Structures are given as C-alpha cells and as structure tokens.
Amino acid sequence: MLRLFDTAIGDLVEITPMTSGQFSMYVCGPTVYDVAHLGHGRYALVFDVLRRYLEWRGLKVRHVSNITDVDDKILERAEAENCSPAEVALEFEEKWFLTMDKLGVLRPHHIPHATEYIRQMISLIESLIKADVAYVGEDGIYFDTSKVSDYGLLARQSLDSLKAGARIAEKEFKRSPTDFVLWKFSEGSSWGWESPWGDGRPGWHTECVVMSVDLLGEEFDLHGGGLDLSFPHHENERAQAAVMHYKFSRHWVHNGFVMVGSEKMSKSLSNFTTLDELLHSTDPRAYRLLVVQSHYRSPLEVNPQTVSEASRALARLDATQQRVGETGANLDEAELDQTELAAFADAMDNDLDTPAATARLFELRSRINQLLDDGRVAEAANSCVTMAHLLEVLGLDLKGIWNGEITAEVQGLLDERAEARREKNYALSDRIRQEISALGYAVEDTSIGQKIKKIFEMPE
RNA sequence: GGCGGCGUGGCCGAGUGGUUUAGGCAAGGGCCUGCAAAGCCCUGUACAGCGGUUCGAUUCCGCUCGCCGCCUCCA
Incomplete structure (x- = not known):
C-alpha cells in the first residue's frame, strides 16, 4: 500500500482511501497574475505523477485544482496595465494551461475558480463570525487563530512559538500576528x-x-501543494475547516522547492526561469525526467547543465525503443514483465520514490540493449514494452518508433555517401554526413551499412 | 529571535547498521570503427568534522562547522 509523508504527522503514513477504490485529492493551483516558472512546473508534475500512479493502481481519482483569480497581485497588474483584473486572470490562466499541456500534465477533473465561489465564501465567513472566531478589523474581517486549539499543526509549531517568531510589522488591531484576513x-x-x-x-x-x-x-483524501503553502496557507484552511467541524483533508502532502544555486527559486528573488523559457529550447519530457529523478520532497537543482543531462538520458531511452522497433519485433504481442511492474509499484509505494523507480527503468534499458546484442529479440521486446509502459505511468511518453521514412533528398545523399564510402573517399563521406545532419538526421555506420536516425525536433 | 530540514564520489541525485553496484550525466580504458556515432564491458577506493552507542556506522545519538527553508506574498 502507498505510504506518503504527511506534513501534519511529520512522518510516513499509510494512505488508505476514504472510499475503497477511489481517491480524492485537492492540489492548490496557481494565482494567475503572471506566467508560470519552474517551481510551478515542479508541483504540477509531482501531483500529476501521483495521480497517474494512483490511476495505474486502479483507483478512480478525483483530482481538483483551483485557479486563484482573486488576489491583490492580479489587481496590481491590472492597474499597471490599465485593464480589468478579470482580463489579467484570463490571460494568465490560458497561458498556464498551454504550458501545462506542453508538460503533459493531465487536466484536473475539476478546475474551480475563486470568483465562482464568492457567495459561498461570504457564507463561510458569516458562519465563522457566528462561531465567534472572526472579528472586524480596520481593513477587513479577520480570523482569530487563538480560537483553534491546535493552530500551528502544519507548521509543527505552537501558536505561542509562531507569535514569538513573527517578524513583520503588525497591524495594531490584530489580536495576534498569526490572525489572517x-x-x-x-x-x-x-x-x-x-x-x-x-x-x-x-x-x-x-x-x-x-x-x-x-x-x-x-x-x-489528500490536500497538496508546494512546501511554502504548508504554512500559513494550508494551516489557515485547516483552521477554518476545524471551526466548521469539517473532517477536511485526511493527509497533507508538500513538495520541495526548485533551487537555483542552492537558493529557492521564487518571484521575489528574481532568480526564476519561466517554464516557457525552458520549454522553448528543451524537450518538456526532459524537465519531467529531471523532476522524477529526484525525490519530490527534496530540493531540486535546476540549471542548464542538469537540464541537458536529463535530455541526454531521455534520448537514450528513446534510442533503445527505436532499436527494438527496428528489429521488427511484434511489440503488440509483447508481454509486460510482472516482476518489473511489482518492483516499480514497491518503489512508488515508498513515499513516491520516483528516483528508485526511474533508476530501475534505466537498468531495464541497459538490459534491453544487452538482450539485443545477444539476439534475444522477443525478450527485449517484452522488456521494452514494460519500460515504455512504466515510463508512461510517470507521464513520460517515448518518442515512438520512427518508420524510417526519409525525403528523396536525404535518400539521394545517403546513396551518394554509400558510393563515396565504397571508394573510400572519407572526406566526401564526412562532408555528406554533415549535410544530412543539417537536414535533421544522423547517420551512423554499422557493420551492415549506413543507419539513419531522426534528430529530435523541438515541439512548437 | 522561534521552528524545521540538509551536508553523499567531477556534477545532479537515491539509499542503507555489516559479504556486491543506486541511477543519470561527465571522465578514463577496452571491444567495434577509416573517423565518428550507437551499443556493450571495465575503472574511479563517496558519504562535512569531532565524539559516543555497537563486534561493526555513511546509515543511530550528541556536539561543532557550513548551507537552506518557513515564520510576509509564494508551488
């Protein structure tokens, strides 16, 4: 059974769905006032992988992720750009989903917008006032955190400790620095x-x-988001829910940050790379691979080098599948390797240990090549189908097997080069190889002649 | 100041009280090759420092040093 680190407990816990066979998860979505950066991409990918894994295990998942379209930052941007907040929100929500599509992040089953819930929010606040846990301040209605006995649970600190730690100049009317609007x-x-x-x-x-x-x-079942949401955002949600006597989320799961030179990537530090900047020149799958090669709770270093390493690793996975395809093996009739499936599940059940799971898939890749070297095609096909199947659970689709189709121009160059090689005119042969490369193909010389490969092109 | 986390081989990044390696990338050697590429094989004596517990610790405990996060908007 799946075990995850629950922030509220501070330890690994068994995840038993509330209703057998089903799983309900709420993941805090973006505030749409600007384009998404790598950090947003990481949380989206982490919970996308969790969802895909649960579905693969046969659970009917209900995944909800909101769009925050009411926020002071949206208002600020609208004022700066002389348009309405709704226009700002719409623009960046559209951009958000275009980017998520590129990353292969599955759409949540429900995407609620804050602006659609104003009435319900007012009603909740009325209830909180009636329950005497909210009070009127100079600029708004505030929640009185002292009324929730275990306030601070998700921060793993007591209310007193949190109060002592407050370091922001406080509004005088607030009863406690932790009270929120x-x-x-x-x-x-x-x-x-x-x-x-x-x-x-x-x-x-x-x-x-x-x-x-x-x-x-x-x-x-689960409420998730980036680690920076655990406090105060999630704790404040929990506090309101507690007053309403909702049982609320059974588990709280948070992912670690994207780091830039050992600093958290964030807007305020201006050290962020937007996802679109990255995806402009990088296969989106490479970022996903980078994310799953580290544990979701660990900080993850992202820089041009780590990204290109992931791209390279990915290319080798694609290449192995292609190599199997070229044997003519019937992949439709290949069988999944149950041992690998079980090992994958074991790793994933252990707090979503995607690094271990992917490590095993890379070992499998290596084994496939060994099998092909030994001419054991059927076994290689089984392993290859298993590898591709499990990569898909992580949301990584291999490039697919290329049918070898080339243009007449490339074919002409290949013929020319074959002739040059027969004549041992290697200078010409190398020159043609460069020409072919410029057209998007790589030529390799093997014992049975030239072999042509397509070079991966960036998606538009 | 309060609370929490981390420090692993060239880089990224898992993991574990003890015969045998995480994995990726890079590097060196070999097979193959006109060269290259791909693939395979081999190699690198890693676990911040100091104590302690233990037959034995990178892996548990304590301390020191260094780094980071949250406590304010934040994925």
Missing part, C-alpha cells in the same frame, strides 16, 4: 463584491476551503 474591504478599489460588511474581496485562505468541500465533500 478573511475578507478585505474595498477601500476605494473598484474591484469587489457586495457583502454584509460592504464591498470587498475574499482573502486567499478561504477559497480553497470552500471549493474543496464543495467538490470533494467535508472529508477527502
């Missing part, structure tokens, strides 16, 4: 919704409570 008064901004407390907009921490409960119920 549920509803912000408009204060002159035109952006807002009517509420019992006047025009305004909801605070960030309320939307996910309302949307997750609406779509998944008052109790669901």
Whole structure:
C-alpha cells in the first residue's frame, strides 16, 4: 500500500482511501497574475505523477485544482496595465494551461475558480463570525487563530512559538500576528463584491476551503501543494475547516522547492526561469525526467547543465525503443514483465520514490540493449514494452518508433555517401554526413551499412 | 529571535547498521570503427568534522562547522 509523508504527522503514513477504490485529492493551483516558472512546473508534475500512479493502481481519482483569480497581485497588474483584473486572470490562466499541456500534465477533473465561489465564501465567513472566531478589523474581517486549539499543526509549531517568531510589522488591531484576513474591504478599489460588511474581496485562505468541500465533500483524501503553502496557507484552511467541524483533508502532502544555486527559486528573488523559457529550447519530457529523478520532497537543482543531462538520458531511452522497433519485433504481442511492474509499484509505494523507480527503468534499458546484442529479440521486446509502459505511468511518453521514412533528398545523399564510402573517399563521406545532419538526421555506420536516425525536433 | 530540514564520489541525485553496484550525466580504458556515432564491458577506493552507542556506522545519538527553508506574498 502507498505510504506518503504527511506534513501534519511529520512522518510516513499509510494512505488508505476514504472510499475503497477511489481517491480524492485537492492540489492548490496557481494565482494567475503572471506566467508560470519552474517551481510551478515542479508541483504540477509531482501531483500529476501521483495521480497517474494512483490511476495505474486502479483507483478512480478525483483530482481538483483551483485557479486563484482573486488576489491583490492580479489587481496590481491590472492597474499597471490599465485593464480589468478579470482580463489579467484570463490571460494568465490560458497561458498556464498551454504550458501545462506542453508538460503533459493531465487536466484536473475539476478546475474551480475563486470568483465562482464568492457567495459561498461570504457564507463561510458569516458562519465563522457566528462561531465567534472572526472579528472586524480596520481593513477587513479577520480570523482569530487563538480560537483553534491546535493552530500551528502544519507548521509543527505552537501558536505561542509562531507569535514569538513573527517578524513583520503588525497591524495594531490584530489580536495576534498569526490572525489572517478573511475578507478585505474595498477601500476605494473598484474591484469587489457586495457583502454584509460592504464591498470587498475574499482573502486567499478561504477559497480553497470552500471549493474543496464543495467538490470533494467535508472529508477527502489528500490536500497538496508546494512546501511554502504548508504554512500559513494550508494551516489557515485547516483552521477554518476545524471551526466548521469539517473532517477536511485526511493527509497533507508538500513538495520541495526548485533551487537555483542552492537558493529557492521564487518571484521575489528574481532568480526564476519561466517554464516557457525552458520549454522553448528543451524537450518538456526532459524537465519531467529531471523532476522524477529526484525525490519530490527534496530540493531540486535546476540549471542548464542538469537540464541537458536529463535530455541526454531521455534520448537514450528513446534510442533503445527505436532499436527494438527496428528489429521488427511484434511489440503488440509483447508481454509486460510482472516482476518489473511489482518492483516499480514497491518503489512508488515508498513515499513516491520516483528516483528508485526511474533508476530501475534505466537498468531495464541497459538490459534491453544487452538482450539485443545477444539476439534475444522477443525478450527485449517484452522488456521494452514494460519500460515504455512504466515510463508512461510517470507521464513520460517515448518518442515512438520512427518508420524510417526519409525525403528523396536525404535518400539521394545517403546513396551518394554509400558510393563515396565504397571508394573510400572519407572526406566526401564526412562532408555528406554533415549535410544530412543539417537536414535533421544522423547517420551512423554499422557493420551492415549506413543507419539513419531522426534528430529530435523541438515541439512548437 | 522561534521552528524545521540538509551536508553523499567531477556534477545532479537515491539509499542503507555489516559479504556486491543506486541511477543519470561527465571522465578514463577496452571491444567495434577509416573517423565518428550507437551499443556493450571495465575503472574511479563517496558519504562535512569531532565524539559516543555497537563486534561493526555513511546509515543511530550528541556536539561543532557550513548551507537552506518557513515564520510576509509564494508551488
């Protein structure tokens, strides 16, 4: 059975679905005020892999991930660009999904938008006021964190400890530095919704409570996101849910950061690379491979070198599949290797140990080549189909077997080169090889003559 | 200041109380080759430092040093 590290427990726990055969997960999505960077890509890939794995294990997964389209940053950007917040949100939501598609991230089954839930949020805040855990401050309605006995659970700190650690200049009206805003008064901004407390907009921490409960119920299996969401965002969600007596999420899972020279990649540090910048020159699968080659909770170093290493490793996986394809083996009739499947599942069950799982797949790749060297084609075909099958569980689709189709121009060059080689005119042969390479193909000389390969092209 | 995490071979990055290697990339040697490429084989005496527990620790405990994260918006 799957074990995952639960932030609320601080240890590995067995994940037993609430309803047998099903799995409900809520993953905090992006605030759409700018394009996504590598860090966003990592969380999206991590939870995409989790979902794919659970589905592969036969669970019916319900995956919900929101779009935060109400936020001060959206408002700031709209003002700066002289357009409406809705336009900003729409623009970056569209860009978000285009990028996620490139990464091969499966669309969540439900994609709730905060703006669609204003009424429910107001209703929740009313309930919190009625329960005497919210109070009116100068600029909004605040949640009184002292009313939740175990506040600080996800930070693994007590309320007192968190208070002591507060280092931001506090608004005087707040009862505790940890209290957070549920509803912000408009204060002159035109952006807002009517509420019992006047025009305004909801605070960030309320939307996910309302949307997750609406779509998944008052109790669901897993709530996830980047490690920086564990506190205060997720803790604040949990606090509201606790007051409402929701059982809420059974498990909390957080992924580690993308690092740049041992610093967290973030907007504020201006050390980020956008996903589109990366994917412009890199196979999206290479980033996915890089992500799964490290453990989801570990910091992950991403730089041009680590990316190109992953690209190279990926190319070798593609090449091995191609090599099997060229034997003419019938891959449709090949059988999955049950031992490999079980070993893969074992690794994944161990807190989603994708590094171990991929290491095994690379070993399998090596074995396939050995089998081919030995002429054991049928066994190689079985292993190859197994490898491709398991890579798919990680969301990595191999390039597919190329049928060897080439243009007349390339064929002409190949013929010319064969002739040159017969005449041992290697200078000409090498020159033609370069020409062919410029056309997007690689020529290799083997014992049975020239072999042509297609060089992978960047997706547009 | 409070809390938490990390320090593994050239780089990235897993893992474990003990005969045998994570894996990837790079490097060196070999097979093959006109060269190259691909593939295969071989090689590198890794676990921050200092103590402790233990028959035995990189792997558990303590301390020291270094790095990082959260405590503010953040994936």
